[in-house]
Amino acid sequence: MIRHAKKTRLIDIAHRLGVSKATVAAVLSAGGSGTVRFSEEIAEKIRRTAREMDYQPNISAKTLAGRASKVIGILIDSHAAIPRFRILEGIEHEATLRGYRCMIGEAHDSLENLRRNYDIFMQHGVDGVVCLSHDYPGMEEEFKRLFSDTLDKVVFIDAPNHPDASYINIDRAASTYQAVRHLHEQGARKIAFVRGQSLWKTTLQHEAGYRRAMEELGYPERELHIITTRKDFIQQREVSEESISRFIEHDVIPEKIDGIIGMNDLVSLAFIKALEAAGKSCPRDVMLVGYDNEKFSRYTAPALTTVDENYELQSKMIVDLLLEKINHPEKEMKGCFATVVPQLIIRESTEKMKQRRFFNENEA
Incomplete structure (x- = not known):
C-alpha cells in the first residue's frame, strides 16, 4: 500500500519551534499581521523551518477566509x-x-x-x-x-x-507615422510598408499610421506602396528568403523603392541580406526601419533603425x-x-547618403 506523505501544517511548524500557531501564520502570510509581534530572528527560523518541512500554503483556505492569494x-x-x-x-x-x-x-x-x-x-x-x-x-x-x-x-x-473592459493602449499608428516621416526627412521618396495578410488590429493600426503620414506628405493613393505578404512569409518565426527576394525583384527594384518599413526587425534584417544578394545595399540604395528593437538589431550591419514599444x-x-x-x-x-507611444530608435540603416543610387539617372 502506498503511503502519502502528510502535508505540513502551520501547527506542525509551531510545535517544532515552540511558538504559537498565530506567530507562524503571521510570519508566513507575506509580511505578517500588525497584532502579532515577533523578532526577525524568530521570523527567519520560521521561514527556514517551513522550507525544511516543505510547507505549502493552502491558497483556497486563504481566499475562503477573504484574504488575498497574492x-x-x-x-x-x-x-x-x-x-x-x-x-x-x-x-x-x-x-x-x-x-x-x-x-x-x-x-x-x-x-x-x-x-x-x-x-x-x-x-x-x-x-x-x-x-x-x-x-x-x-x-x-x-x-x-x-x-x-x-x-x-x-x-x-x-x-x-x-x-x-479596462486596458492600456499602444499607439502603433503613431510609431509607423514617425517612421515614414523619418525616412522622408532622410531623403527617401518612394516609401514602402510591408504588412501581413491578417486583419489583426495591430496590423491595421500600423497601416493607418503609414497612410496618414504619406497623405500629409502629399502622396496620392496610387503612389502608396503597401506590400502584403503571403501566408507562408513567416513560418515558425523564420522569414521566407524566397519571398523577400521576390519582393526586391518585382517591387523594390522596378519601382525604385528607397525606403522600407518592415513588419519587425527579423524581416528588416532579411531585407538587408537580400538587397546585398541583388547588388544593392542599405542604406545607400534602400533605407530600412524595423520594429520591436530586438537585442540583435544594434549589432546588424548596418545597425538597424527600429521602433521600441517600451x-x-x-x-x-x-x-x-x-x-x-x-x-x-x-x-x-x-x-x-x-x-x-513607441519610440523611434535611429541607427545606421536610415543614414542619409550624399548620393542615392536609385535616383541616379544613369541607372534609370
Whole structure:
C-alpha cells in the first residue's frame, strides 16, 4: 500500500519551534499581521523551518477566509509574437516587486481555451488576471460571449471588443507615422510598408499610421506602396528568403523603392541580406526601419533603425492597473487608462547618403 506523505501544517511548524500557531501564520502570510509581534530572528527560523518541512500554503483556505492569494493570472497565446513574451517577462518582474506571483495560462487561436484557463485561475483563487491575447479577427462576438462576465477581474493590453473592459493602449499608428516621416526627412521618396495578410488590429493600426503620414506628405493613393505578404512569409518565426527576394525583384527594384518599413526587425534584417544578394545595399540604395528593437538589431550591419514599444513601461502600467482594480473593487473601472507611444530608435540603416543610387539617372 502506498503511503502519502502528510502535508505540513502551520501547527506542525509551531510545535517544532515552540511558538504559537498565530506567530507562524503571521510570519508566513507575506509580511505578517500588525497584532502579532515577533523578532526577525524568530521570523527567519520560521521561514527556514517551513522550507525544511516543505510547507505549502493552502491558497483556497486563504481566499475562503477573504484574504488575498497574492497570485495573478496571465493569459497568452502560445504562438504569440516574441514581444508578447517580453511583456509577460516584464509583468512577472513587476508583480514580484509588489509581492505577487504569476500563474500562466496558454492556448492557441482559441478564446474558448483561454476562457477555460481563466476558470482554472479562479478555482485557484487568483486575485486578478492580465490578458495579453484576445485580438482574433472574426471572433469579436465570441469574445463578448466568453469574457463579458470576467471584466471585473481582468485587464487587457490593447482595446478588446467590449466597451466595459479596462486596458492600456499602444499607439502603433503613431510609431509607423514617425517612421515614414523619418525616412522622408532622410531623403527617401518612394516609401514602402510591408504588412501581413491578417486583419489583426495591430496590423491595421500600423497601416493607418503609414497612410496618414504619406497623405500629409502629399502622396496620392496610387503612389502608396503597401506590400502584403503571403501566408507562408513567416513560418515558425523564420522569414521566407524566397519571398523577400521576390519582393526586391518585382517591387523594390522596378519601382525604385528607397525606403522600407518592415513588419519587425527579423524581416528588416532579411531585407538587408537580400538587397546585398541583388547588388544593392542599405542604406545607400534602400533605407530600412524595423520594429520591436530586438537585442540583435544594434549589432546588424548596418545597425538597424527600429521602433521600441517600451515593454517595460507597458508591463508596469498593466500591473499598476490590475492592482488598482484588485485593491479598489468598488471603483467602476472601464476604458483606456494609459497610452504608450513607441519610440523611434535611429541607427545606421536610415543614414542619409550624399548620393542615392536609385535616383541616379544613369541607372534609370
